[in-house]
Every structure is written in structure tokens, then in C-alpha cells.
Amino acid sequence: MSLLVTGSIGIDTVKTPGGVRENCLGGAAIYFSMAASFFSPVRFVGVIGSDCPFDLAEIFAGRNVDLAGLELRPKSKTFRWTGSYHENMDDRTTECLELNVLAEAPPKVPEEFKDSEFVFLANTAPALQHELLGQVEKPVFVAADTMNCWIQNHMDDLKALLKKIDCLIINEDEARMLANERNLIKSGKKILKMGTGLVVIKKGESGSIMCSSDGDIFILPAFPADDVKDPTGAGDSFAGGFMGYLAQTGRTDFETLKTAVAYGTVVASFTIADFSLDGLTSTDRANIDRRLQELRNITQF
Amino acid sequence: MSLLVTGSIGIDTVKTPGGVRENCLGGAAIYFSMAASFFSPVRFVGVIGSDCPFDLAEIFAGRNVDLAGLELRPKSKTFRWTGSYHENMDDRTTECLELNVLAEAPPKVPEEFKDSEFVFLANTAPALQHELLGQVEKPVFVAADTMNCWIQNHMDDLKALLKKIDCLIINEDEARMLANERNLIKSGKKILKMGTGLVVIKKGESGSIMCSSDGDIFILPAFPADDVKDPTGAGDSFAGGFMGYLAQTGRTDFETLKTAVAYGTVVASFTIADFSLDGLTSTDRANIDRRLQELRNITQF
Numbered sequence: 001m002s003l004l005v006t007g008s009i010g011i012d013t014v015k016t017p018g019g020v021r022e023n024c025l026g027g028a029a030i031y032f033s034m035a036a037s038f039f040s041p042v043r044f045v046g047v048i049g050s051d052c053p054f055d056l057a058e059i060f061a062g063r064n065v066d067l068a069g070l071e072l073r074p075k076s077k078t079f080r081w082t083g084s085y086h087e088n089m090d091d092r093t094t095e096c097l098e099l100n101v102l103a104e105a106p107p108k109v110p111e112e113f114k115d116s117e118f119v120f121l122a123n124t125a126p127a128l129q130h131e132l133l134g135q136v137e138k139p140v141f142v143a144a145d146t147m148n149c150w151i152q153n154h155m156d157d158l159k160a161l162l163k164k165i166d167c168l169i170i171n172e173d174e175a176r177m178l179a180n181e182r183n184l185i186k187s188g189k190k191i192l193k194m195g196t197g198l199v200v201i202k203k204g205e206s207g208s209i210m211c212s213s214d215g216d217i218f219i220l221p222a223f224p225a226d227d228v229k230d231p232t233g234a235g236d237s238f239a240g241g242f243m244g245y246l247a248q249t250g251r252t253d254f255e256t257l258k259t260a261v262a263y264g265t266v267v268a269s270f271t272i273a274d275f276s277l278d279g280l281t282s283t284d285r286a287n288i289d290r291r292l293q294e295l296r297n298i299t300q301f
Numbered sequence: 302m303s304l305l306v307t308g309s310i311g312i313d314t315v316k317t318p319g320g321v322r323e324n325c326l327g328g329a330a331i332y333f334s335m336a337a338s339f340f341s342p343v344r345f346v347g348v349i350g351s352d353c354p355f356d357l358a359e360i361f362a363g364r365n366v367d368l369a370g371l372e373l374r375p376k377s378k379t380f381r382w383t384g385s386y387h388e389n390m391d392d393r394t395t396e397c398l399e400l401n402v403l404a405e406a407p408p409k410v411p412e413e414f415k416d417s418e419f420v421f422l423a424n425t426a427p428a429l430q431h432e433l434l435g436q437v438e439k440p441v442f443v444a445a446d447t448m449n450c451w452i453q454n455h456m457d458d459l460k461a462l463l464k465k466i467d468c469l470i471i472n473e474d475e476a477r478m479l480a481n482e483r484n485l486i487k488s489g490k491k492i493l494k495m496g497t498g499l500v501v502i503k504k505g506e507s508g509s510i511m512c513s514s515d516g517d518i519f520i521l522p523a524f525p526a527d528d529v530k531d532p533t534g535a536g537d538s539f540a541g542g543f544m545g546y547l548a549q550t551g552r553t554d555f556e557t558l559k560t561a562v563a564y565g566t567v568v569a570s571f572t573i574a575d576f577s578l579d580g581l582t583s584t585d586r587a588n589i590d591r592r593l594q595e596l597r598n599i600t601q602f
Contacts, residue, residue: 088483182389184506185527205485206507207522217599219522221508226486258602298518300601301559 003247005032006045006132007122008079014232015084024276025054028122031233034280035240035267037063040247043113045069047101049076068110076101089228090204109135118247123147126157141252143167151177163195169239175201216254223269230275234268241267266291304548306333307346307433308423309380316385325577326355329423332534335581336541336568338364341548344414346370348402350377369411377402390529391505410436419548424448427458442553444468452478464496470540476502517555524570531576535569542568567592
């Protein structure tokens with residue numbers, strides 16, 4: 001089934017205890033699309049400015065990512081982010097953030113994308129996510145990401161969005177903040193009461209928890225990594241693997257959702273093994289499937 | 302097969318954000334024995350002083366715990382611990398620690414316990430663990446716990462012990478400290494190089510990781526708890542369920558070890574649901590088996 005993503009395209013500078021990569025390609029929609037394209041064709045919606053040094057058509061060549069929704073704004077500048085990871089590689093400090101095009105009007109969803117069935121609204125202001133979603137005619141399954149600043153300052157917009165989507169994918173600190181509750185299982189249940197039917201809480205190296213409004217729970221550890229080079233994009237890659245697998249199967253029953261979480265976990269494990277997109281672009285579906293089987297072996301009893 | 306435990310018997314005062322329980326029964330050997338006795342007979346070795354208000358024969362009545370190794374020292378005082386848990390219920394502060402009998406000579410392993418096949422050496426000075434182990438003739442599988450003060454101040458003793466045991470069961474901070482390595486998978490591998498064939502790293506609400514010197518890995522989340530009343534004894538209950546199941550089956554192949562980790566996880570989930578031993582004493586093997594199946598359902602894909 002068709003899969004649409006809306007989100008950022010970024011020029012990232014990433015500093016880790018192990019090294020630095022300057023001005024590399026990043027952004028939620030980029031990581032998501034690269035990850036999801038292992039499973040399903042992807043319809044891409046995002047904006048760059050005239051300073052963007054990357055040829056996205058070349059980067060996604062052969063990967064079944066339709067860039068009809070990529071908008072170039074000649075008078076604008078591309079989103080830029082500089083961050084440095086702490087020793088634990090889970091926490092990071094944003095050193096520099098230039099929203100640039102992300103502070104402007106959102107992109108338009110092209111006419112030929114409006115019949116999209118699966119939709120991922122990557123992190124941005126919930127009012128914009130709402131507006132973007134409104135451009136899709138009859139979505140079957142909509143997932144969204146959000147972050148602390150929207151929870152703190154745009155809670156009404158976020159609550160309105162939660163009633164319109166099927167799944168919220170957030171990290172553990174955001175879940176605790178949104179639910180105002182420390183215990184993650186209780187947080188998940190409180191978020192479900194806000195209207196979304198499903199919540200996936202990402203816990204970094206401790207894996208993820210998925211709760212549904214039907215009372216189902218799924219908990220999966222992260223794939224064990226003994227060499228994390230750059231965690232940037234792990235969450236968006238997770239979402240890409242998750243949504244890509246759902247779009248591939250066309251199903252959203254809980255058993256399928258469990259496997260989707262496992263694929264998200266595996267795809268993210270490739271992302272963090274190298275800087276920028278290098279971990280994703282150097283693997284393939286066969287490797288991903290092999291690692292899914294490994295993940296099954298080390299978690300099943 | 303026979304299962305021996307050596308460890309502390311404590312008079313605990315526990316403070317949590319939800320309540321206080323004063324002068325309740327605690328100690329590693331107590332939690333371990335109560336947990337292990339769901340699976341296998343337990344041989345108990347430990348010391349109390351004349352101030353001990355608990356009748357252990359009554360507390361373990363009907364539970365197949367042989368107290369022949371319980372030593373009463375009329376002139377000594379029982380180990381006491383007072384601790385308070387932080388809001389996250391994983392971290393705690395020790396407010397008061399009176400070693401009392403634990404600072405004296407260790408107990409003797411009774412003659413009739415010397416043929417024990419499975420042995421758990423609960424946390425104490427590694428030299429004492431070594432001495433206690435020396436009193437067992439031909440153990441088949443020996444597991445031990447340790448803690449930060451022994452890692453910091455008695456590393457040589459601990460390294461000598463690691464060459465004598467089959468399995469180290471420790472928490473994540475201790476694993477990082479022992480291995481001098483932040484990444485837990487790398488920590489596990491480094492600890493295995495110190496001589497033990499197996500290491501189980503407990504991560505509190507994030508579950509546990511088991512690594513073997515054969516290169517096998519098993520990762521299991523904690524059973525999801527939305528009401529944690531008192532985490533005291535969770536680690537020793539985990540060890541009790543783990544070792545109890547191994548002793549019950551008489552096997553130590555990796556598939557059996559995986560199920561043992563799952564049983565340890567489930568038994569610990571009962572412990573933390575109430576103060577002191579109340580969570581354990583109010584359940585039974587049928588409940589434990591039901592929860593094991595629940596854990597399977599929420600973790601398998």
C-alpha cells in the first residue's frame with residue numbers, strides 16, 4: 001500500500017565521543033524514507049533551500065522513493081542542526097539549530113499523493129502536522145512523532161492531533177512528559193486515553209514498548225550493539241522500518257504491528273552503526289531479514 | 302537437584318514514595334530462598350543474632366527450605382538495613398547499615414549440605430564467598446552476586462572468585478564498573494574474559510541481558526509493572542527464580558538458561574508488587590507459570 005512521509009531534510013553536524021561528521025545529510029524525512037524504502041515505495045514531502053548541497057534524486061536513486069513532494073525554495077535556507085552526543089550515546093546536546101525553511105509555511109502534498117493510505121507525520125509543530133494530514137484524503141493508518149517543545153508549549157494542538165491519528169511514536173522522556181507520569185506502562189495507558197489507538201515508546205538502547213487501546217502490550221529490547229557510532233536518525237529509522245513493513249503488508253493487526261516494531265528496531269540498529277545514512281545505505285533487505293532472525297533468537301524463550 | 306544458598310538475613314526498614322515498612326524481614330538469602338522454593342528444595346546457610354524477631358521456621362513452613370544451615374549467635378546482632386527509594390524506584394539511598402553478624406566469621410556449611418550441586422553465593426566479601434564455596438565438595442553450577450564496594454576495594458579477591466564460578470549475576474552499574482566500560486554488551490564480554498562462563502546483567506525496569514562465553518546472548522525485558530511498591534529483594538528474587546529453575550531441571554544448556562532468566566524475571570515482578578516478602582508469599586507456582594506465559598506473549602513476535 002502507499003506510504004507518505006512529511007518531515008525535515010537537514011544539514012547535520014554530529015559530534016560523538018568517537019568522531020565528528022560535518023554538514024552531512026540528515027533530517028527525519030530522509031532517515032524515514034531510506035529506512036522505509038527497504039519495505040515499500042515511499043512518497044516524500046519536504047522542503048529544502050537553495051543552500052542544500054545534496055542531490056536527493058541521486059541519493060535515493062534505485063530506492064523507490066518518489067520525490068514529487070520535494071520542494072526547493074530558492075530564497076530560503078535548509079534546516080541545519082549541530083548536536084553533540086554524551087558519553088552514554090543516548091543523551092545529546094543541541095549546539096546549534098537553524099530552523100530556516102521549517103519556520104516557513106509547510107510544503108504542499110502533491111495531487112498524486114493525496115490518496116496515500118499509510119502516512120507518517122515526522123516531528124514538527126502539531127498544527128502543521130494537522131494541516132499536512134488534512135491534505136490526505138482517506139488515510140488508513142496515520143502515525144506521528146512529536147517532541148518536548150510541542151508538549152510544553154502546544155499541548156492543545158497536540159491533543160487535537162492525537163484524536164486524528166492512529167499511532168504516536170515518541171521517546172520515553174517525551175512519553176513521561178506528555179502523560180505527566182514516570183512509569184512508562186502507565187504513561188502509555190494515559191496517552192491512549194488522549195485518543196490515539198496505539199503508542200510506541202522508544203527507549204534507546206533499552207528497546208521499545210507498544211501499547212494499544214485494546215489492552216495489548218509488546219515489549220522488545222534493542223538489537224544489542226557493541227559499537228554505536230552515531231545515534232542520529234535512529235528514531236526516524238525505527239519509524240521508517242515500522243511504517244514501511246505495515247505498508248508492505250497492508251495490515252495493522254497487533255501481530256503485524258509486533259513484527260513492524262521488530263523491523264523498526266533492526267533498521268535503527270543499522271543506522272546507529274555509522275554516521276549519517278552510511279549505516280543504512282550499506283545494507284540491504286536480506287541483511288535486515290537476517291538480523292530480524294537474530295533478534296528473534298536472542299529475545300525468544 | 303540440590304540447591305544451596307549462602308547469604309544475609311536482614312531486618313530492613315524500607316521507605317518508598319508510596320509508604321514505609323519498618324523492621325521487616327529482608328536479606329539476600331531470605332528473598333532468594335522464598336523465590337527458589339517455588340521450583341526446587343533449598344538448603345539455607347546464614348546467620349542471625351539474638352535480636353532477630355522473625356521465626357524463620359514458621360516463615361518458610363511448607364516451603365521446602367531446609368534451615369539446617371541457619372546459625373543463631375546469641376551474643377551477636379542481626380544485620381540491619383534502612384534504605385529509601387527515589388521517585389524512579391530504581392535508585393535508592395542507604396540511610397543506615399549495621400553489618401553486625403555479617404562483619405563476623407561466615408557460617409559453616411553443614412555436613413549434609415556439602416554435596417550440593419547448585420550453589421548461589423549471595424553478595425558478601427568475595428574472600429568469604431570463596432571460603433564458603435570451598436566447603437562445597439563438587440558443585441555442578443555456581444552463581445554469585447557482588448556489589449560496588451567489592452569491585453572498588455577487593456578486585457583481586459573478586460577476580461579470583463570469578464575463575465571459580467560459572468555465573469555472575471550483577472546489576473548494570475556494577476557490570477559497567479567491573480568492566481570499566483559503559484556499553485553493556487561490551488561489559489558482558491569483558492567480564493566473561495575474567496573467567497566466569499556466564500554473566501547475567503540486571504537492568505531493573507529495563508530487564509536483563511545474559512551473555513555466555515560461547516558467544517550466546519539473551520535479552521529479556523522486565524515484566525511490565527504499573528505498580529511498584531517496594532523493589533527491595535528484586536535482584537535476589539530474580540536469582541532465586543533463575544537458580545531454582547535450573548536446579549529443578551538439572552540442566553544448564555543455553556535454552557534452559559533463557560527460560561531460567563524468564564522465571565527469574567517473573568518471580569521478581571511478584572516481589573516488587575508489595576513490601577518485604579508479601580508479594581512472594583501471596584503467590585504460587587501456578588500464578589508464576591501464568592505470568593511466564595504472559596511475558597512470552599508480550600515479548601515474542
